[in-house]
Amino acid sequence: MILVVVEHDRGTMSPASWEALAAARKLGETHALTIGEAADGLVEEIGAFGATTVHQVHDNLLVDYGPELWGEVVAQAVTALNPTMVLTTGTDRGNEVMAHAAAILDLPMVANVVEFGDGGLVRVRWGGSLLERCTLEAPTHLVTIAHHAFAADESPTSATVTQLSVQLDPTLGRTVVRDRVERAAGVTLATAPVVVSGGRGVGSADGFAPLQELATALAGVVGCSRAVTNLGWRNHTDQVGQTGTRIAPDIYIACGISGAIQHWVGAMASKKILAINTDPEANMVTKADYAVIGDLHQVVPAITAEVRRRRG
Amino acid sequence: MRILVCVKRVPAPGARINIAADGQAIDTAFLGFTMSPHEECAVEEAVQLVEKHGGEATVLTLGPAEADEQLRYAASLGVANAVLLPITGPDWDPQRTAAAIAAAIAELEAADGVFDLILFGNESADSGGFQVGVRVAHALARPIVNGIKGIEVQGDVLVARREADVGVEVYEIPLPAVLGVKEGINLPRYPTLKGRLASKKVAVAQVVPDAEPGGQKMVTLMPAAEQVSATVILGTGPEAAAAVVDMLEEIGVLK
Ligand SMILES: Cc1cc2nc3c(=O)[nH]c(=O)nc-3n(C[C@H](O)[C@H](O)[C@H](O)COP(=O)(O)OP(=O)(O)OC[C@H]3O[C@@H](n4cnc5c(N)ncnc54)[C@H](O)[C@@H]3O)c2cc1C
Ligand SMILES: Nc1ncnc2c1ncn2[C@@H]1O[C@H](COP(=O)(O)O)[C@@H](O)[C@H]1O
Numbered sequence: 394m395i396l397v398v399v400e401h402d403r404g405t406m407s408p409a410s411w412e413a414l415a416a417a418r419k420l421g422e423t424h425a426l427t428i429g430e431a432a433d434g435l436v437e438e439i440g441a442f443g444a445t446t447v448h449q450v451h452d453n454l455l456v457d458y459g460p461e462l463w464g465e466v467v468a469q470a471v472t473a474l475n476p477t478m479v480l481t482t483g484t485d486r487g488n489e490v491m492a493h494a495a496a497i498l499d500l501p502m503v504a505n506v507v508e509f510g511d512g513g514l515v516r517v518r519w520g521g522s523l524l525e526r527c528t529l530e531a532p533t534h535l536v537t538i539a540h541h542a543f544a545a546d547e548s549p550t551s552a553t554v555t556q557l558s559v560q561l562d563p564t565l566g567r568t569v570v571r572d573r574v575e576r577a578a579g580v581t582l583a584t585a586p587v588v589v590s591g592g593r594g595v596g597s598a599d600g601f602a603p604l605q606e607l608a609t610a611l612a613g614v615v616g617c618s619r620a621v622t623n624l625g626w627r628n629h630t631d632q633v634g635q636t637g638t639r640i641a642p643d644i645y646i647a648c649g650i651s652g653a654i655q656h657w658v659g660a661m662a663s664k665k666i667l668a669i670n671t672d673p674e675a676n677m678v679t680k681a682d683y684a685v686i687g688d689l690h691q692v693v694p695a696i697t698a699e700v701r702r703r704r705g
Numbered sequence: 706m707r708i709l710v711c712v713k714r715v716p717a718p719g720a721r722i723n724i725a726a727d728g729q730a731i732d733t734a735f736l737g738f739t740m741s742p743h744e745e746c747a748v749e750e751a752v753q754l755v756e757k758h759g760g761e762a763t764v765l766t767l768g769p770a771e772a773d774e775q776l777r778y779a780a781s782l783g784v785a786n787a788v789l790l791p792i793t794g795p796d797w798d799p800q801r802t803a804a805a806i807a808a809a810i811a812e813l814e815a816a817d818g819v820f821d822l823i824l825f826g827n828e829s830a831d832s833g834g835f836q837v838g839v840r841v842a843h844a845l846a847r848p849i850v851n852g853i854k855g856i857e858v859q860g861d862v863l864v865a866r867r868e869a870d871v872g873v874e875v876y877e878i879p880l881p882a883v884l885g886v887k888e889g890i891n892l893p894r895y896p897t898l899k900g901r902l903a904s905k906k907v908a909v910a911q912v913v914p915d916a917e918p919g920g921q922k923m924v925t926l927m928p929a930a931e932q933v934s935a936t937v938i939l940g941t942g943p944e945a946a947a948a949v950v951d952m953l954e955e956i957g958v959l960k
Contacts, residue, residue, distance in 0.1 A: 402871055458874075460850055464839075485852045485869070488828075488835035492851075495836060496843035501800055501920035504828075504835045513924055518833055523722050523731075524927040530920040537835075568848050572875040587958060611958060619742065622892075629889030635830070636742040636888040644958050654718055661932060665956055667949065668936075676720040682934050683952055687942035695943035699950045700959060 396448075396474060397425045398467055398481035398490060399439060403457065404431035406438055409482035411545035414442035416538055417480045418548060420509060424448060424474070425552070428466050429455035436552055443548035448474065448557040455561075458486065459569030462561060464493020469559045471498060471533055483537040495535050502535040503527060507542040520635035521661075522654045541662070580614055582631065587613025588642045588663070590633055591621060592656075594649020594670065594689055598626040603690070604648060607697045610704075616640065618650045634659035648689040652677030669693065706760035706858070708751040709813075709820040711806060711838070712744040712779065714772040715831040728925035729795060731831075740775050742888040743826035749893040750856060750886060751824055752783040758858055761785045763820075765809065767792060767802055767914055780904035781896035787907050788813065790914040796832065800919025803840030809912040810845060822863070823883045827851050842883035850876050851885035 395417040400407045417423040425444040427435055429451070436447050450466050467490060471479060479494070481487040483505040495502035508515035513528040517539050582588065589608040591601055601615060608615045617627040619634060633640055635655040645663035650656060652668070652675055660666065668681035669689045678684045685692050716731050717739040723732040751762040764779035766772045767790035776787035790809055797805065814820060823845075825838030835851070842849035855866035858880075865876045865884060878884075896904070939948040953959040 402869070407870075461848060485867075489839065489851045492836035492839035493843070496803075496840040499800070501798070502834070502836055503921060504833065515927070517929070518831055518926070519718075519722060520833060522718075522929055523724075524929050526924040526927060528922050528924060530922070567879055568850050568876060570874045571877045573869075573871065574873040574875070576872040611953070622889075625892055629892075632889070644953065644956065652720065654721055667939075667952070673938075679936060680932070680934070681936050683937045683939050683949075685939050685941070685945040685949060687940075687945065691943045692945065695946035696949050699946040700953070703950060703954075703959075 394474070394476045395421050395423050395478045395480055396470060396476035397423060397444065398479060398487070399425050399427045399432060399435060400482045400484060400487050401427070401432045401435060404434055406435050407482060407484065408545065409484050409487065409540050411442055412540070412543045413480050413482050413538055414439060414444055415545050415548075416543035418443035420478070424476070426450065426467065426470050426557070428463055436554055440552035441547045441549050442545070443550050444552050445550055446553045446555060448555055450557050450559055452559060452561050454563060454566050454569070457570045459566065460489045460493055461565040461568045463490045464497060465561060465565055466559050467491070467494035468497040470557060473557060476533060478534040478536060480536050480538065483539045487537050491535050491537050498533070500531045500533060500535055501529055503529060504537050505539040506536050507539050519658070520655065521658045522635070582614055582616055582633070582638045582640060585614040585640070586643045587611040587646070588616045588633070588640050589613055589646045589648065590616035590618065590650060591648050591689070592618040592650030593620040593624070595621065595626070600690070601627065603693045603697065607646070607693055607700070610697050610700045613642070618656050647677050647681070648693060650677050651675050652680060706754055706758045706821045707818060708754060708760065708762045709810065709823045710744070710747045710751045710762065710764050710779065710784065711823070711825050711841075712740040712748065712764060712766050712775055713826075713829045713831075714738050714740060714766060714768045714775045715829065722928075724926045724928060728927075729923070730926070738771070738774060739830075741826045741828070741830035743828065743886060745893045746888050746890050747824040747826055747886045748779045748782055748784060749891045753891060754822070754856070754858065755783070760821075763788060763813070765806065766790065767797065767805055769793065773909060776909055777904040777907065778896065780907040781900040782894060783900065785907075787909045789909050789911050791911060792914060797916075798919045798921050799832070799834040799836045800840065800921070801916045803837045803844065804916035805914035806837065807841045807844035808916065809914065810841065812912055819881050821880050823847070825883065825885045827885045827887045838883060838885045845883070847881055847883050848878050849883040849885065850878060853884045853886045854890045856884065856886075856890070
């Protein structure tokens with residue numbers, strides 16, 4: 394049996410969890426584990442992805458997310474249910490919870506798997522720039538799957554609900570979320586349909602003003618490279634890449650960015666990429682769908698002017 | 706405060722990653738080495754916390770003798786002490802790495818007292834296992850939260866912030882504690898000349914690591930599928946603007 398740890402936030406299931414359930418179902422009989430009463434309403438949604446049993450865990454300590462408590466619950470579920478594999482999302486929470494369970498059980502854990510094959514698991518390294526085939530020697534395989542690597546296709550069943558009782562040490566409540574500051578609604582870098590990004594080639598913090606104008610004209614947002622955040626020209630929240638934000642816009646306009654692999658990996662899910670660069674040999678240019686060779690300080694305002702002209 | 710930061714020496718590939726002929730490592734023939742940006746920020750955070758609250762920071766790595774370079778880089782930013790757990794040959798797996806680091810920390814703490822705070826990167830740049838810090842925290846029976854982008858010390862409690870889809874989560878964690886931090890928590894400084902000179906004089910302590918291999922074994926590295934697209938050059942200079950906007954209309958971005 395494969396046990397999927399359902400990632401949810403106060404009862405709202407993450408789309409990555411759908412992928413985990415669908416991926417698990419193709420490997421064998423799938424059960425789901427939901428942590429906290431808030432997730433009790435998820436049974437139908439879980440069944441839609443083919444899990445046959447939902448194990449619900451209730452405890453007064455499980456009112457909100459807490460990595461130590463969630464990891465402890467998963468560890469106790471492994472001991473009680475003896476699954477061959479535990480699968481969850483390769484997200485901040487998923488990877489964290491699985492690491493806690495792995496540490497408690499002293500079992501290996503493989504993060505961000507993209508393929509289950511005969512020769513072993515394939516996982517991503519370098520944020521997706523490189524793959525690794527690995528094998529696991531363990532009675533229970535603890536695995537997280539990379540986001541977007543598996544289709545979240547449905548296969549409706551009506552899942553049976555059971556309760557799993559756990560014994561939790563109240564001191565673990567020390568890492569439960571104490572407070573949260575909700576984000577203001579609006580487009581974020583991760584979800585924007587258009588991203589206009591600048592790199593070292595922009596030359597200064599002020600140099601981003603024309604990029605902001607183009608982004609506004611296209612109802613998009615501004616992004617940047619790590620060179621730019623390191624220079625203090627933009628906030629890290631704008632950074633695209635391995636250690637920044639992964640984006641997937643309809644079009645990514647990369648201005649004065651060389652296209653280092655760690656930047657590319659954050660941008661490669663874009664539907665189309667336009668590179669604007671003085672160097673026709675730059676990696677960003679040779680990998681992009683479209684390119685303009687030239688000085689961004691001239692090209693970007695010209696594009697904005699043309700957009701405005703046609704829109705009237 | 707006594708603060709420990711754990712960093713990992715990794716190659717710094719540029720436009721692409723080349724795999725060595727045996728498939729076991731990255732071809733580093735023409736590459737420099739660095740640490741993850743998350744870990745650079747962990748070092749900076751340690752230095753800032755010491756500047757604010759007093760005490761001393763220490764940097765630790767498990768790696769080849771050449772990792773001396775990353776330890777001294779941290780020292781050049783203001784970290785006072787450096788510890789190397791030397792290994793030869795391929796990287797150790799995460800379980801083994803964590804066990805060795807936890808044992809070394811126990812040894813360091815037995816000699817000089819408990820670290821109030823131990824900082825890790827959220828994930829290593831190369832392997833990205835998302836686990837070494839968590840395993841070390843469990844071995845030391847201390848709390849850990851990952852993904853931290855803000856730290857404030859209030860007496861013997863840490864107020865730590867992390868970004869989630871819904872907004873910012875706030876944690877209040879009793880010291881001693883362990884945190885995995887993310888880039889963006891601060892803007893790391895560059896080493897000064899004075900710092901660089903001082904870092905040359907830092908004595909790097911060595912703790913010989915000893916731990917059993919874990920259950921995850923790497924078989925081979927493989928290139929990620931490359932998107933090959935023949936780039937369409939829309940033009941040169943500002944005259945290309947019309948062709949760009951044609952394209953934006955064609956793909957439906959501009960209606
Ligand atoms: C572990 C690790 C993680 C990393 N994570 C990230 C990450 O998340 N995001 C990220 O971006 N980087 C990341 N990096 C850094 C990355 O390797 C590069 O250093 C960085 O992306 C370079 O930024 P850049 O392209 O702006 O600068 P450069 O590489 O200096 O490129 C500048 C480009 O601008 C062009 N240019 C100059 N002037 C003009 C002009 N007037 N008009 C048009 N073009 C011009 C040049 O031809 C050049 O191509 C990471 C590195 C490591 C080791
Ligand atoms: N060899 C190592 N030496 C010191 N610290 C390490 C080592 N490997 C991993 N770490 C630390 O553990 C964090 C998580 O690593 P990982 O589990 O590989 O993603 C890294 O960001 C480092 O802070």
